[in-house]
Amino acid sequence: MFISSAFAQTAPAAEAGANAAAASPFSGLLLPVVMLVVLYFIMIRPQMKKQKEVRAMLDALAKGDEVATAGGLLGRIVQLGDSHLTLEVADGVQVQVQRHAVVQVLPKGSLK
Template identity: 65%
Template sequence: MFISSAFAQTTSATPGGPDLLMQALPFVVMFGLLYFIMIRPQMKRQKEHRAMIEALAKGDEIATAGGLLGKVTKLGDSYIGLEVAGGVEVQVQRSAVVQVLPKGTIK
């Protein structure tokens, strides 16, 4: 017919041998880099943020994600009372706290 003879390609490697390892190696290296560049630092930041939120106490001066600066007056499980100016108190979620400021920052 059209093809006079067909030749099959032979491989000397056994299935699951070095060829499989060499094919999987780039994926393992990429996952390792992804873990150390993106996942691990994010987990570290989350752990530090959680510790900061748990350590809040009355009288701490904080900054929120919305840009409010104030002094903590009440502490609840998921909300805190925040005095922002002249006795005005608002409630914000604990997770909205971005930073605990040094004492005396807000005057």
Template identity: 50%
Template sequence: MFISNAYAQSNPLESLGGAGGFLGQYGFLILMFVAMYFLMIRPQMKRAKEQKTMMEALAKGDEVVTAGGVLGRISKISDLYLTIEISNGVEMTVQKSSVTMVLPKGTLKAL
């Protein structure tokens, strides 16, 4: 008598058909994959490409830093290995992939 009936409202996305339901359920997941691509995968691919071009451009006489922190001047180059002069007459053979940075010319004046 004094209490009126309460009816539930329908979901507004249901009126759009199947497309609204799909976007509502999987939109966040798709958005997360897109964000992961632009924030993690794409920059990593860019760094790998820069590293590859740097390794291809290595030449005799370049001053480099290895992954272990060794500084030296390239004295010999082969397909996979470099021979680096780290002091007067002291040479060390390392893999090309261990070179992390090419220094500007004249950085190592003591060699």
């Protein structure tokens, strides 16, 4: 007696769930698509923007600019190459570094 009524109570709920799944076959794809869109706007797009800014800064380097490198060296650019540049870190002391090691262009007059 109890078993038959339990089956009778769950049967419509199971049918409703099956009908809902059959009605929207794309509902399973909605969550991954939304997650990919959120991932793009939170992580990928800002990273691409930052890379573009760094590339523009490195392309705009000129002789006489005062820069800081990733290793902590501060110096004035005395010679530019395609992939390397020469920094004057003190009077008569020049160091050659890779161009992508420059992380910041300092305001004029920062070095004394």
